[in-house]
Amino acid sequence: MLRNLFQFVFVVTGFLASLSLAADGPQRDYDLLLKNFRLVDVESGQVRDGQLLLIEGNRIAAILPAAQQAEVAAKEVVDLGGNYLIPGLWDMHVHFEGRDLIEDNALLFPVYLAYGITAVRDAASDLAPEVLNWRTEVAERKRLGPRIFTAGQKFEGIDSIWKGDLEVGDRASMLAGMDKLEKMNVDFIKITENTMDPQLFIDTVAEANHRGHLVSTHVPYGVSIGELADAGLSSIEHASYVLRLGNADEAAIAKAVRAGELSKEVAAERYRAGFDQRQAIEGYRMLAQKGVAVTPTLIGGRQLAYLAETDHSDDAFQRYLTQRFMSKYQWRIDRMAGEGDKEREARKARYQLIASQLPLLADAGVVLLAGSDSAALNTYVYPAEALHTELVLFQEAGLSPLQALQAATVNGARFMGQWRDYGSIAEGKRADLVVLTRNPLEDIRATQDIDSVISGGTLYRRPKLDSMLEQAAQARAKLDSSREAAGR
Numbered sequence: 001m002l003r004n005l006f007q008f009v010f011v012v013t014g015f016l017a018s019l020s021l022a023a024d025g026p027q028r029d030y031d032l033l034l035k036n037f038r039l040v041d042v043e044s045g046q047v048r049d050g051q052l053l054l055i056e057g058n059r060i061a062a063i064l065p066a067a068q069q070a071e072v073a074a075k076e077v078v079d080l081g082g083n084y085l086i087p088g089l090w091d092m093h094v095h096f097e098g099r100d101l102i103e104d105n106a107l108l109f110p111v112y113l114a115y116g117i118t119a120v121r122d123a124a125s126d127l128a129p130e131v132l133n134w135r136t137e138v139a140e141r142k143r144l145g146p147r148i149f150t151a152g153q154k155f156e157g158i159d160s161i162w163k164g165d166l167e168v169g170d171r172a173s174m175l176a177g178m179d180k181l182e183k184m185n186v187d188f189i190k191i192t193e194n195t196m197d198p199q200l201f202i203d204t205v206a207e208a209n210h211r212g213h214l215v216s217t218h219v220p221y222g223v224s225i226g227e228l229a230d231a232g233l234s235s236i237e238h239a240s241y242v243l244r245l246g247n248a249d250e251a252a253i254a255k256a257v258r259a260g261e262l263s264k265e266v267a268a269e270r271y272r273a274g275f276d277q278r279q280a281i282e283g284y285r286m287l288a289q290k291g292v293a294v295t296p297t298l299i300g301g302r303q304l305a306y307l308a309e310t311d312h313s314d315d316a317f318q319r320y321l322t323q324r325f326m327s328k329y330q331w332r333i334d335r336m337a338g339e340g341d342k343e344r345e346a347r348k349a350r351y352q353l354i355a356s357q358l359p360l361l362a363d364a365g366v367v368l369l370a371g372s373d374s375a376a377l378n379t380y381v382y383p384a385e386a387l388h389t390e391l392v393l394f395q396e397a398g399l400s401p402l403q404a405l406q407a408a409t410v411n412g413a414r415f416m417g418q419w420r421d422y423g424s425i426a427e428g429k430r431a432d433l434v435v436l437t438r439n440p441l442e443d444i445r446a447t448q449d450i451d452s453v454i455s456g457g458t459l460y461r462r463p464k465l466d467s468m469l470e471q472a473a474q475a476r477a478k479l480d481s482s483r484e485a486a487g488r
């Protein structure tokens, strides 16, 4: 009797469930149905097929077994031809910079999308007001481009070499600067070390952390990495700094620099001469334990280390870069002009040493963020394209393709506190996706073979991506010729 009752309830419940499926099944019109793809699970590294992905508005509404296709309806059904579906890529370190390069930067936004990059983290520049506007315009879909997270202006000391930074010489001005950045509603705090007082540098990290902000920095010679971690640092920008952890005297060296007993040059020399790998790994464990991430930005150093033997004149990406943009590359080239073979070899060795740290950082549990540091001032680090090269350099450095992919998806979204909405392919998350013709888990170079991009639920197939790129190239050509005509 009881068993029959259970069966009855089961049958009725099943009947009601099928009714409700019928009610919001075929009648519910999803915007987009994707089928025939291999879903790359960037958390587990598994590749799954036999699924449907349904998009409604800018969200992934459902992921269902392919067998259920008859039960769902969509305005548009797209067969992805068995290609690989990954989350949109995030470049966690870019700069939109140059007061005279506003249009030059702006024309690159669709290029980012065409390169599968659906979000960027702008690590501050002299274009803070423009970047903040662009952030809003992209969010409101008035401008085609990647979602922007920005630090706005970065903190520096008085009379630094950087333009448009927030220069502070004491605690009061630092606090006022922090208020100003909060009014700008920046997404994180960035600090660099050119002329900033070491103690004020630590205090700024602590203040940012105290106010609940993410804080990403360079490392001054007068401050140890442990001190920054203890003050609440979120990430170290550029892996070159972590080499200092390979010196057992790091804290003592920093202290001596801060006390004025040691010059930065001598400190640099001592770090170079006294690198110990085992010591460094200890330091990486400390970083992991204290939750400090690292954005390695390998490509900038590599481009400079191999500058002399590389001919960049035919680089295809230059079709999107104005002459004025490219002219900014010259300062680093000039700065290296006096270097001989010995210096060049030392640069390469240093690059290799930095790159070799990546698997060790990962093994120690440090979160790695993929960031290109593309910027007009960073020679031959091309916007958008550079992120893909950075991932190849990660792989060449010994990270697995999955680890490289995670650095450009999962890790960035988690780091920015955006995991609920971004970073993987799951129901309810933003429909920011990239379709690749090859499996990126076999070779990370596959991120460069883009079939389609989906940004905020909008699908851009290859011909559309090509036309976006063509338009950017034309905008670039127009800017160049109008400036030439005006003699500027």
Ligand SMILES: [Zn+2]
Binding pocket: 093, 094, 095, 123, 373
């Ligand atoms: Zn940078």
